Amino acid sequence: MREHYIGLDVHCTASEMAVVTGSGRLTRRDRCATTIAELTRMIESVPRRRWLCFEEGPLADWLYRSLRGTVAGITVCEPRRNRLIAKDSDKDDPIDAGKLACLFRGGYLKAVHHPDSLDRALFKQHVGLYEDQVRERVRAANQIIAYLRRHGVVVEESDFADRGQREELLERLPESETLRGDHQMLWEWYDLLVAHEATARRNLVKEARGKGMILRFRELPGIDWIRASIFYAYVDTPWRFRRKTSLWKYMGIGLERWQSGKGPKRVRLAKSCNRKLKAMILGAAQSAIGQGNSRFYGQYVSWREGGLSPQDARRNVARAMAATLWGMWKTNTAYRPEWVGT
Secondary structure, three states, X not given: XXXXXXXXXXXXXXXXXXXXXXXXXXXXXXXXXXXXXXXXHHHHOOOOOEEEEEXXXXXXXXXXXXXXXXXXXXXXXXXXXXXXXXXXXXXXXXXXXXXHHHHHHHOOOOEOOOOOOHHHHHHHHHXXXXXXXXXXXXXXXXXXXXXXXXXXXXXXXXXXXXXXXXXXXXXXXXXXXXXXXHHHHHHHHHHHHHHHHHHHHHHHHHHHOOOHHHHHHOOOOOOOHHHHHHHHHHHOOHHHOOOHHHHHHHOOOOEEEEOOOOOOOEEEEOOOOOHHHHHHHHHHHHHHHHHOOOHHHHHHHHHHHOOOOHHHHHHHHHHHXXXXXXXXXXXXOOOOHHHOOO
16 A cells, blocks of 8 residues: 655645655645645545644644544654755745655654643643743743842842732832832732732642542652643653653753764763753752652762762652653552662
């Protein structure tokens, strides 16, 4: 049976399609509106077996879930890896679709994982929404800190988080109704973001309570509702990774090895990673170390006594925690401290 590789260049209103056979021959170009009905009609007009690819983007998750039944397989690919499309001579949407199909046929695309179920996708979106609310609150706090610093008032967020502290800060500013009005406006915006963040957190915890693995993840020291939810949402399934070293690289705590010819071997941390998971696992490791009286704290002390720096020892703890979470998920078991490090 002949294989057909479909490259789809997706835009909000219209999408370009190119079809390449297994022998590398471009057999078709087409264009249609970016709707599920039109895309389904266009894809199903391609003979079987057909394989579909398109780049990661705002529409990718919707397309992935909606078009899976029309093809033998879908690959949502990482756009930054597709240098040929961006750098090779002529460029427009039909050309990009053709190049994408050729890269797909050659096996040169790096797949981006997407949840299979709508429930998982919505939970992941809610985790992202909470993180966005935290980011906006921090941004607003930093803006207030910068405005106060312009007048020699050096503070931290905790110095104005309580509304009762703000009048004293205003008294340290120059006498100006405009200046006081500006700061009142900034604080009103900050308070609104704090309220939104609290609401998003309550909703997230409510959703997380209904997921058994998140309840088990929380048994680890340093893992709270938010960190457990982030790991559950962004890893999605433990079967994505064949080895724990692959998981470590994805989380930004694994090592990459570089060597050319007979040159020296170089080792560095993985640069291409999920930064949200990296922040989560390093924060969890720091919390577990700070709590003490756990297997992870014992590992940290052992590595420090062995000569590792605090940073490297904390990273090793993060790897142990990630491997523990991954193992619990794969085997569907509860946390057992005696298994850590074995």
